[in-house]
Amino acid sequence: KQWYQRRVRGAGAGAQIYKLKNSRGELNVGKAYSQAEVGAGVAGIKAKAEFGVDLVSSKKKFGPKGKEIEVSTRVGLNADTGVEAGTDGVEVKALGFGGSLGRRTGINTPIGGISFKLW
Secondary structure (H helix, E strand, C coil), X not given: CCXXXXXXXXEEEEEEEEEEEECCEEEEEEEEEEXXXXXXXXXXXXXXXXXXXXEEEEEEEECCCCCCEEEEEEEEEECCEEEEEECCEEEEEECCEEEEEECEEEEEECCEEEEEECC
């Protein structure tokens, strides 16, 4: 890792009932997680805490290799809170409500969300 990437510190834990994964995507069922991260550096800032239980979450890549768009969805309960800003974009969340704009663009609510990773 580059020196500026090592400035982020965090801890977390998670568990899930079922996971199916291949090179084009993944499906998670019954996923619970908690995580906290804080840091700052040349590449940006990050201060966030995530807590939630996803009934179902998925990631799927579409398009030709090298020009893929990744779509992520989730249905469940969360109270994610924090801010992240850097060269790839910005993300702001408060008690599960929020969104991101940049390389990953999406919208979140306490009961679900969808995002697109554009490059």
